Amino acid sequence: MALKLFIDFDGTITRQDVGNAFFRRFGGVRCDEAVREYRAGALSAAECFEREVAALGKLDVIEATRFVRGQEIDSSFKSFVEFCRNRHLEFYIVSDGLDYYIREILEAHGISEVSYFANAFDIGPVDGDGKSNTTIRFPFRDSECTRCACCKRNVMLSLAGDDDVIGYVGEGYSDQCPAQYADLVFAKDELQKFCQRENISYYLYSSFSEIVDRLSTLLEKQILPKRRRAEVMRRALFARG
Numbered sequence: 128m129a130l131k132l133f134i135d136f137d138g139t140i141t142r143q144d145v146g147n148a149f150f151r152r153f154g155g156v157r158c159d160e161a162v163r164e165y166r167a168g169a170l171s172a173a174e175c176f177e178r179e180v181a182a183l184g185k186l187d188v189i190e191a192t193r194f195v196r197g198q199e200i201d202s203s204f205k206s207f208v209e210f211c212r213n214r215h216l217e218f219y220i221v222s223d224g225l226d227y228y229i230r231e232i233l234e235a236h237g238i239s240e241v242s243y244f245a246n247a248f249d250i251g252p253v254d255g256d257g258k259s260n261t262t263i264r265f266p267f268r269d270s271e272c273t274r275c276a277c278c279k280r281n282v283m284l285s286l287a288g289d290d291d292v293i294g295y296v297g298e299g300y301s302d303q304c305p306a307q308y309a310d311l312v313f314a315k316d317e318l319q320k321f322c323q324r325e326n327i328s329y330y331l332y333s334s335f336s337e338i339v340d341r342l343s344t345l346l347e348k349q350i351l352p353k354r355r356r357a358e359v360m361r362r363a364l365f366a367r368g
Contacts, residue, residue: 129290130342130351132211133283133305135297136222136229136243138316140335142199144299145232146224153191154182171273172223176246176263185258188250195228196235203336205238210339214346219244219286221279223301225263244282272304279305284361292351296338308361310354311345313338328354 137144150158158179165175211218220243222229227248233241247264269278283305287293295302295309298316306312306322312329314322322329332338345351 129288130216130292130294130311130346131287132216132218132294132296133221133279133286133309134218134295135279135299135302136220136245137224138298139296139302140200140204140220141232142201145195145198145228148198149191149195149225149228150179150182152194153186154179157182172276173265173268173273176265176276180248180261180263183261185254185256186250186261187257188253188259189257192231195231198228198232198235200232200236201335203334203339205236207335207339208238208241210342216342217286218242219282221245221277221282221305223275223277223279244277244279246277275301275304280308284308284364292353293357294342296332308357308364310357311351313341327356 134140137146147162161170161175161178161182164170165172170178220229220241222243222245224245225248226243226245227250229243229245233239244267247266249262249264251260251262253259265276267277267282269275269281272278279301283293283295292311293309294311294313295306296313297306297318298314300317302318303321306314306318306327307325312322312327313332314329315332319329319331321327330341332341
């Protein structure tokens with residue numbers, strides 16, 4: 128039995144939702160309108176992203192990269208990464224954001240060789256003004272679900288075996304689905320409220336240092352039980368094929 132950890136990015140590792148800030152900064156009100164339509168159910172997550180990327184027009188690549196590399200992260204996340212590596216714990220970032228800014232932010236903070244799964248944001252050739260066209264792809268999209276463009280649940284379950292204990296760390300809307308399939312949930316903000324409504328047991332956290340402390344205790348006491356309802360949901364999903 129092994130513990131495998133899956134971690135949200137925006138608002139969990141970073142201090143703010145970088146995706147929202149990025150599109151608002153470089154796409155303006157058209158991005159806000161797309162998000163409103165998505166939340167009203169008029170657009171799928173992928174359609175919302177496509178509208179936002181279209182709103183970017185020609186992106187100033189230097190300014191955009193400067194913007195994302197300046198984003199703050201939880202100061203204890205690097206210690207969490209070292210903790211996982213020292214304990215030989217597998218951990219993955221799963222995000223319904225863009226791989227572009229995840230990569231840039233991790234590099235800016237000296238965090239390398241971390242596996243992440245996200246929507247693919249492609250930057251084309253840069254013109255003489257330092258600007259480029261951009262496109263988006265959805266390599267981890269679920270064909271039957273429209274609420275997320277990158278299906279965290281599917282990524283999580285594809286990387287965890289039947290005998291593994293699945294841990295999930297998150298805070299927002301896109302974390303609600305995968306949290307239901309996890310054995311060990313660390314939640315705050317919107318995800319905490321969801322867990323309370325759905326009677327999902329969770330550990331409240333405000334920083335990754337608290338997660339490290341809790342995991343240290345659980346591992347030392349060898350308390351890593353599977354959550355029965357999560358097991359049933361995983362089996363039901365696999366049974367559907």
